[in-house]
Amino acid sequence: MIRRWAADFALGMRLALGGGGVRTAWARLALTAAGVGLGVVVLLAATSLPHMLGARAERSAGRMAVAVAVDGVDPVYAVERNDEFRGRGLQGFLVQPTGSRLPAAPGVERLPGPGEAVLSPALADLLRSPDGELLRPRFSQRVIGTIGDVGLTGPNELYFYVGSATVATQPDAGPVSGFGGEPARRGLDPLELLLVVVGATTCLVPVFVFVVTSTRLAAAARDRRLAALRLVGADRGQVRRIAAGEALLGSFAGLVAGGALFLLVRALVPRITVSAFRGGIFAADVVPDWRLALPALLALPLLACAAAVFALRKVVVEPLGVVRRGTRVRRKLWWRLLPAVAGGVLLAVRAGAGDTLDPAVIAGVVLVLAAVPLVLPWLVERVAGALGGGSPAWLLAVRRLQLDSATAARLVGGIAVVLAGSIALQGVYARAESDHPPAGEVQVLATAFATSLADVQAFTAALHAQPGLGDVPVETRGLVRNAAGEQSSVVVGSCAELAIAGCRDGDVYAVGPGVVAPGERIWFARRTGPPQWTVPADRYHVRTGEGSGLLVTTGALATATSVGLSSNARIPAAGADAVERVRNVVGWNGIVASLGTERDGTYALITRVLAVGSVLVLLLAAGSLLIAAWEQLRERRRSLAALMANGVGRGVLARSLVWQLAIPVVVAVAVAVLAGLALDWLLLTWVVRRPMVVDLATIGVLTATAAAAVLLVTAVTLPVLWRTASPEHLREE
Known part of the structure; x- marks a missing residue:
């Protein structure tokens, strides 16, 4: 039995490489691998955060001043300075030696004496550049060396050790005999923990939605191949295993592509200088925690197989063809609402618990967000069925949605999840902001x-x-x-x-x-x-x-x-x-x-990381949507070419494409806003017992951003539409 199953999986992989023509098969595989690969990059990056933050904390602790006397070491008077230059953090120590046997600072060969300085490479480069003109008066000392990586939290950190003869007279200065200690950490309050939970869930749940979407590309062509296999004697169980084999190959290719892309991104990380990554990130710090990454990566092929088999539940693959074009059974709503109801119950059960890292709270957030892409196909089907006539472009779009609303819903499902999570995240963020006293006049x-x-x-x-x-x-x-x-x-x-x-x-x-x-x-x-x-x-x-x-x-x-x-x-x-x-x-x-501009460091770090994560996931959503849209155009090339051959203009086809995405997007935005507000209400009112804050302006901006991403994807697909609608595609491939 195991050998038979292995043979079926292998056959599915071979069909994925050669079914429907080698060129078409490889294009389909490349698109699937790209979609899965983007998800792999996000997962690997997310599981790298613990190691990255831990490594930065260790190096930061390694340069903390120690006042305990050490035999054989002449202490230096030292005082720490936290400064800034045009918004960039500028930190370091002022030191005044008391003898020749100086304590060792991490990454520094010798601490400077009066009139000397040791600078980080980024600070030295800044001082040499035209941008550092206003900073040079603060560093008139003779530079005797640079700080190594072990003494920096990131490659772009502006850090220094400056020698001075007046340190002992300054307040807070004291004798220091060494460097190294434990960083002071404070616990997160319930709202900050809630920010972390909602933000992480918002960033990770869409990844699995995108993987499911990517593994279901070219579903119609796959079903025709499976019907041909039924004609030569394959039973229904074999058909399902062969379909799973095709999905497996795409997911494996995505794992490889995602791993390669992650290594490329990892090599480019030190060049990132945005303020959210204060001081930058060393490439060596971006190491996935395999205790987290391995289960997540193993889940991707299983998810791909499950999605491929689940997609066949209402498709009758018979020797004489695929029964997909007949009268379709209307989708049921009740089971699609079960995850949302279960998530709401879990959050309600934890009412007032205060522990926002409770597994029940995390599971509740995941279930509520996972319900969004499940409800969308039902709602898009109902909306498309209720739409009437109009212009030719409108008619083409509506008829296409009526024939295949599930594909359109899958295309915008990832955007909807990101939008719903972002609205909930923004609600928690607004609540946390209101709990912080407003800043005074700057x-x-x-x-x-x-x-x-x-x-x-x-x-x-x-x-x-x-x-x-x-x-x-x-x-x-x-x-x-x-x-x-x-x-x-x-x-x-x-x-x-x-x-x-x-x-x-x-x-x-x-x-x-x-x-x-x-x-x-x-x-x-x-x-x-x-x-x-x-x-x-x-x-x-x-x-x-x-x-x-x-x-x-x-x-x-x-x-x-x-x-x-x-x-x-x-x-x-x-x-x-x-x-x-x-x-x-x-x-x-x-x-x-x-x-008037002070912010707690931990709170600022959380909000910065979540802001960057939301942008990255939105880009991932747009990229996956673009890949899926390209595949839809490639799959429909013969019908589009036939329309062009019968006199339908390019403008009509372009407007039709816009409507085909715009209608599901409107539905997705409505569902996402309602789901996001509902999740926000559940989290704030039930879990942490705080009044709900609704920021309508921010919700409007988030909604407009999601809509703009879809419009941008549509604009990028237009050149592909012109090539796809060429009359040469009327020939059967």
Whole structure:
């Protein structure tokens, strides 16, 4: 029995290569392999995410500063800087060596000393390019080397180690004896987990829909070959196994093509510089997790065989032909709704559970989305049957849909699944956005650290010299500690800046309880070395008001040996170049941050990855739709050629093709919108117990994007239509 089944499968594979003419068979196989191959690429890419994220996290943890003393290592004072340049992340360490035995940083031969720098290759290239002109003032040091891959999260990351002689005086700087640690991770809240579940499902479910569609290309020609086999004595069981063999060959070819395409994409990944992949991705990190990839890839041939056999359920393949053109039994709706009902029940059962990674929740999302392509054939059949007459192009399209609505429904099924999942995903995303407090007015906060009043004055003068920033107020603050370890805040400024009546330069004002006493010897910031300043007793005043701390005029600090202050300037939002000039003024002795644009890093990563995944799946949907449309035109070449020979113009055929896709698309969009909103309601209202948020504008954009993808595919198929309708195709092949 096993030998007989193997022979039937082998015969099906041979027919797939030579049935209906070698040229036609190979074209059909190529189209099937392309459709399956696109799905394979998506699956392999999806299963590569765990390894990719893990590798990036390990390298990021490997360069974390360690303050524990190590024998034989002279520590360096180090402080981490998180900066940016025109929207690109710019990170690294400022270091100040204390000896010659420096700790080893990953990917770096030697940490730099004062006036030296070690840069990532991408940062070095940027500084050499014309685009890096505004960045060069921040990297005037001598470059002594580049950072290797082991010290970077990606090939395009802008990372640095800059040597400086003033690191020890900066806040948050401390001695570092090595690098390497565990990255800090936070758990995902239920909405973020729900984003991951819905996004992953939206990206993966269409893949299997596309595989089913691809393995059913050229179904009519296959059925005629099977009828011929019945004529020479094959029974119905053999026919089904032979059909499965044909589908197997296409799926195997798709596995090979998809694997080759994945390797090509993997080699090109380091060239991707979009902001969603901050720092880029090393090709070596894109490694599929075979625990996930192998079952998924093995499922593709099984799915292809099941689809091929299932397609024969209502096709009577007999020795005298294929009974497909007779009166068709109207499709039933009840069983097509079962997955949606089952999915809804699973989600309702998990109502308020909070665990959005529960298998029941994942299965519920999959079942609801899987119901979309099942309902479409029934609905397209009903709509096509209700349509009446019109122009010749309309009549041709409607009649074609009435004869074969299932093919049209399969063509747009993938688009419908992507659209439904995207609408549900957008609903969850909108809910998560509403839970995050809205960002305030975007401003730039520049903070410069100073060790003397001269530093404060130099920063203020340089900032006010920038175009449009001459009137920006600068506030100087700091912390002081007394011998008892008590600390107090300090605000330093002129009498005009402090706005105190009767003030004279040299006065000190104490506000609130717990401040230092007059004549007390104190330290700035860290309590190291001898006291740095004595509070003047003769110019000390107590002032009532809210808060606590010292208000110090600049003249009162004339006797200070050194200070630890920070000058802060809040700058209204300006152009990108103006912000970069402010960063150059601050240099590495401070921080420049954009206020009002902050987003949690984990949340931002989730939304970025899902946005890129949605675009890729939409492209996959459009590609699969294009392949299926080409195959439909190739299969109907004789009928199209006959229409052209009988006087039907090209314009009529083109408009007919547009209507043949437009009518199912309208139906698919309606089903997708309803399914997406229903899934969104189930997830938010039942699973996480949050009010539903409907973003009509975004739904409109998503719908228009799906429709535009179909119209674009139609436009691309027109040249194929002209060639297909040539009179030479009237001959039987």
